[in-house]
Amino acid sequence: MRTPFQRPSTACTAVATACSLAALASCGTSDSAPVTTAPVTSPSVPAPGVPETQVLHTPSSELEPLAGTQPLDVLAAPDADLRITDVRTGQHQTFDRFVVELAGTGDPGWLVTASDSTLAVDIRGTGSSDPAAADVTAADRAARDTPGAAITSVADAGPGQRTHSFTLGLASPRPMFTLNVLTNPTRIVVDVRHP
Numbered sequence: 001m002r003t004p005f006q007r008p009s010t011a012c013t014a015v016a017t018a019c020s021l022a023a024l025a026s027c028g029t030s031d032s033a034p035v036t037t038a039p040v041t042s043p044s045v046p047a048p049g050v051p052e053t054q055v056l057h058t059p060s061s062e063l064e065p066l067a068g069t070q071p072l073d074v075l076a077a078p079d080a081d082l083r084i085t086d087v088r089t090g091q092h093q094t095f096d097r098f099v100v101e102l103a104g105t106g107d108p109g110w111l112v113t114a115s116d117s118t119l120a121v122d123i124r125g126t127g128s129s130d131p132a133a134a135d136v137t138a139a140d141r142a143a144r145d146t147p148g149a150a151i152t153s154v155a156d157a158g159p160g161q162r163t164h165s166f167t168l169g170l171a172s173p174r175p176m177f178t179l180n181v182l183t184n185p186t187r188i189v190v191d192v193r194h195p
Helices: 010-027 131-135
Strands: 082-093 095-105 109-114 118-125 151-159 162-170 177-182 186-193
Touching: 082 151, 095 118, 095 162, 109 177, 118 186, 131 186, 162 186
Parallel strands: none
Antiparallel strands: 082 095, 095 186, 109 118, 118 162, 151 162, 177 186
């Protein structure tokens, strides 16, 4: 009769052999090549008292909807002194885009409110302090039809207390949308998915 200690199993022999080979390989000779390692980098940390900067998403193509979204209610920087230089819409294969381009200083804020048939977009940090706003007539702010599948019209409600309001007419109730801020020049971009 054979006992379990008479002959080692094949698995135990393989493990013991592998450990022995690893130990011998680590010994090496004195004329072996030096070992090099890749440099280790750590994320940069701003110095105390220096605000951390936020990298804003830059789309690889204007034909792609922007990924992610900003909060829907953001205050403008206290020193924001912005004016609207362009308002435009664009239609793409799977979404419509509404863009408000701004010039001036400071970071804009915004408030976006969705209802069943509209999306109200209030741009903060501009408005009644905008010298060009006084020249805009009610006819200039009338609703404009757009040929988009998601955004059907844009109404410019005009300036208010350091805000400028727009209302987007929607083709379907409460569609998916994103809001992002791009730089150079500063733009608030709302992408609305097609129904």
